[in-house]
Amino acid sequence: MAKAKATSFFCKECGYESAKWNGQCPACKAWNSFVEAPTVKEEKGAGRVSLGTRSPGQLPVPKTLSEIETGEESRYSTGFSELDNVLGGGIVPASLILVGGDPGIGKSTLLLQVCRNLSADGRGVLYISGEESLRQIKLRAQRVGEFTENLGFLAETNLDTISEILKERWPQVAVIDSIQTVYREDVESAPGSVSQVRESTNVLLQLAKGLGITIFIVGHVTKEGAVAGPRMLEHMVDTVLYFEGDKSASYRVLRGVKNRFGSTNEIGVFEMCSEGLVQVPNPSEYMISGHESGSSGSVITCAVEGSRPMLLEVQALVCRTNFGMPRRTAAGTDYNRVNLLMAVLEKRVGLKLSECDAYVNIAGGLRLSEPSLDLGIALAISSSYRDIPVSDRTLVFGEVGLSGEVRAVRQAQQRVNEAVKMGFDTCILPRGNLRGLENRGDIRLVGVSNVAEAIRALAGDEK
Ligand code: TYD
Ligand code: MG
Secondary structure, three states: OOOOOOEEEEEOOOOOEEOOOOOEOOOOOOEOOEEEEEOOOOOOOOOOOOOOOOOOOOOOOOOOHHHOOOOOOOOEOOOOHHHHHHHOOOEOOOOEEEEEEOOOOOHHHHHHHHHHHHHHOOOOEEEEEOOOOHHHHHHHHHHHOOOOOOEEEEEOOEHHHHHHHHHHHOOOEEEEEOOOOOEOOOOOOOOOOHHHHHHHHHHHHHHHHHHOOEEEEEEEOOOOOOOOOHHHHOOOOOEEEEEEOOOOOOEEEEEEEEEOOOOOOOEEEEEEEOOEEEEOOOHHHHHOOOOOOOOOOEEEEEEEEOOEEEEEEEEEEEEEOOOOOOOEEEEOOOHHHHHHHHHHHHHHHOOOHHHEEEEEEEOOOOOOOOHHHHHHHHHHHHHHHHOOOOOOOEEEOOEEOOOOEEEOOOOHHHHHHHHHHOOOOEEEEEHHHHOOOOOOOOOEEEEEOEHHHHHHHHHHHHO
């Protein structure tokens, strides 16, 4: 009888390897995430990443910091300042960057445009697609604009071929679209499986560090099926960016989730147009552009994502429930947080919300759960409940505690500055933030210490 093939079980979420099947992954605690895959047959040492250079047989000598050469500051721009920001100031040579996101969100389009910008700056770029034919790429490229000759395209999925070509052509930047379509011949499982994705990334990591090529890897986020999610790649790459947004809306947010060369949580905002992605340099204006003044239940608040303040519209609709069990929904923010704020409004302010349905929405489809949005959500609910509109020249922010107190939040100055810049005339904020705040415009700053006071401050507005 033929000997059974050597297989192992891998967690689809984090890549944890185990000899037997587990219901729950011991490493990342995901349930039902184990799949069986052949283990990789490897010659000794193959697939291991060497981050330095050394001749065989010679042991590396540890170096002190002063002995390590970094070269001059060599970051360069992607041609999109929004993307440069998220990367921490441009592309770091020889880095491995994972761009994740739902299918159809615009990853290929973004990277094609980045390739175009880089090649227009005279850099050698190779765009390798395993998902689209060269003809399809050309059709997309024609929508996006003019291309120079520095940019090569390749439709290829065999990683051994790709790696030969990268060694020979030696571009400065390469794009692999997507990691789920490439495969290594010596790994027996299908493209997109856990072991293929992991081993392929290993090869790309070696190429990036060994040859000094910056490689962008596209990864689709998929929860089930045989396709491995890019979650387990996060450990291996230098930078992880997620491209998100409401597919039905045209804006897209690029979020830095991990960055070895800069801060995380920075975001970049783009809009998908008929000629590809366009940067949105002033997201506040964009996010509140649909705001209708004079309707109740709508409040403008300010979130700080990374280092950037952004105005948002919180909408609430509160109406009497027809059933014994009130319905509540929260789109774009934490459902439990909304329930908690409603309980605070009921108990501390006396609104009879337990008899009401409530629907809360962050307009524009952004997903946020910053505590500073609390006061905006609470005031939107109270405004809808009492059917009294809030002035559209009033900005509200603050964290709400369980006893109804309004707590100070970080980066209050930035939020106030953004309100001044956008022409607001009143800002309702935590009293704890008032001290030390510099008022650079003629905005009226109203410090409040609890929710009831905030509601009274709004009522004073309307007089
Ligand atoms: P794509 O980049 O193919 O997504 P991904 O690589 O993340 O799967 O984006 C495809 C979507 O973008 C598709 O719905 C069409 C739309 N699109 C535009 O609206 N304008 C454009 O100029 C391009 C190229 C695509
Ligand atoms: Mg694509």
